[in-house]
Amino acid sequence: MARPRTPLLNRELIRETTLRLIDTHGLAAVSMRKIAAELGVRAPSLYSHYANKDELLDDIGDTIAERVDVTGFGTDDWQSALRTWARSYRAALAEHPNMVPFLASSPGNRPGALDAADAIHGGLTRAGWPPRTATLIGASVKYIVVGSAVASFAGGFLDDLDTYNERYPHLSQAHRLRENAAEIDAESFELVLESFLRGLDLQYAAHAPDTESAKRRTEAG
Known part of the structure; x- marks a missing residue:
């Protein structure tokens, strides 16, 4: 029996092709039509696997979300859990920057996003954070990560020395930012993340006075 000229369709192949596009x-x-053309099939063939483009994007979003590590929220170390979550979240977005607008939106009905949100909120409240504050912490980390992933601050500068030399004396080294953009952007992300975590640690004793961390701060004070 002759082999088919095009690979048999399945959800994994459709996801991978769509994400590549x-x-x-x-x-x-x-569009669904362009995805079908890339696969060498007609668009109606896709609808036996996905009802529409939004459902396909939701599935891709869940696949990317699998790379985000929220396992730390099953422990008592909420700071390490937040740090690991933020770093893995940023790395997942960096792999597919064109998906950031979609992934940055609310979880909707995406099981992967909702599972992560549930783990994060549960871990923070078990650690002693009030539910409302836990929600604010989760949102704040998301703002930090998405803001870092949306665009490169350092990459936005021209590498033309003459652009800055005369008119912008305080930006005399700005022409070097683009060539070091990856390093600067990564270090900037770490700076704001660690500053945020230090700020949270200062509030933690007031929110969870019975925890070991609070006791240590009381003794140190």
Whole structure:
């Protein structure tokens, strides 16, 4: 029996093809028709696997979310859990920057995003944070990560020395930022993350006075 000229369709193949197209052309440029053309099939063939593009994107979002590590929220070390979550979240977004607008939106009905949100909120409240504050912490980390992933601050500067020399004397080294953008952006992310965590640690004793961390701070004071 002759082998088919095009691979048999399945959800994994459709996801991988769609994500490759999004990485190359951007989210808005990808349609079910273009995905089908890339796979060498007609668009109706996709609908036996996904009801519409939104359902396909939800599935891709859950696949990417699997790379985000929230396992630390099953322990008592809420700071390490937040740190690991934020770093893995940023790394997942960095792999697919064109998916950031979609992944940065609310969880909706995506099981992966809701599972992560549940783990994060549960871990923070078990650690002693009030539910409302736990919600604010989760949102704040998301703002930090998404803000870091949306665009490169350092990469936004021109590498033309003459642009800055005369008119912007305090930016005389700005022409060097672009070539070191990855390093600067990564260090900037770490700076704001660690500053945020230190600020939370200062509030923690007031929120959870019975924890070991609070006791140590009381004794140290």
